[in-house]
Amino acid sequence: MTMDRRTVLGLGGAIAAGVALAPGLHLFAAPANSTSPDSGSAQPGKRWGMLIDTTRCSSDCTACLSACRTENNVPLYGDPDRDIHWIRKVELRDQNRRQLPVNLPVLCNHCENPPCVHVCPTAASFVRHDGLVLIDKHRCIGCRYCIIACPYKARSLVFYKTKPPRDANPNVPIRAAGVVEKCTFCAHRLDEGKMPACVEACAKADKNAMIFGDLNDPNSEIHQRLLKEKTQTIRADLGLKPHVHYKGI
């Protein structure tokens, strides 16, 4: 049998490619996942999300705000320009006064296409396996590009050096001056299998306005409700795919 020039070259190429790939045969490595018994870890398949039912949120309740401050040791300086806010209460008013004002908490939306991460010059802002947008404060240089990039005003710069309160939660580090911080969806609690502090406080205040869960899990309450109910995200036009959904705005 004789082979023409083209077949020989093609076969040679195929063999070379096979030899190069065969030892590993993994074009994409599986994400590392620790299985040690005492490790809480971010699970790659998850997509944490929140649904805020504004019809159940009242203007006089600030349970989520205070729970966040105690859980994450967030100080209140009393200076409106420089205070750190991980979660804020916002009142929406209809300009034509056809609708009643709506109250809603606004926090980091943990976007799928986070602009804060894209602008970060030191890769301090990053997206974790489970979809949380977090800040590695060890790398943050305090340039504040991310604060400008975030359309939800979710980030704050720490202007002052703060001492830990006496009953500080040791699981959350106290802030150093000159870094940016924001809501983490209580990542330290999620890794332990607990809900974020604001969600827990909302349920405890008997409002149940905040529903938290895995958007990828078809059996989760949040997944079911997002399918059934009419919800929307803030500034959906920006295409950031936020993971905090609102009902009733």
Place this chain on the structure above:
Amino acid sequence: MKSPTSLAGRLSRTSFLILVLFVAWIATPFSVQADPPQPEKAVRGPCVRDAEWMRRNHMDFLKHKREETVREGIAVKSESFLSCAGCHTSRERFCDRCHAYAAVSPNCFECHQYPK
């Protein structure tokens, strides 16, 4: 003719003496040995790694763990900063003693709390 040479001789002797004293002064820190630091003994054990290894490598170990914990979300409770305090009860008597001796000032404790 004698007096100028003797003056020069006296001068050179004085400068030699000054030189000897200066060298002795410069070399003092090397000749006087400071006592090695005595960090507090652990109240229980064993450590997450060999103690001798930890003495040399704890800073790289902590840095590695910090990357894993913060960025990958792999938080191993027993190897966390907080669990150091389970055996080494006091930051002042354990961490700070060596750090002061070695004249290093790691900024871990600017943000992280060492449980009391």
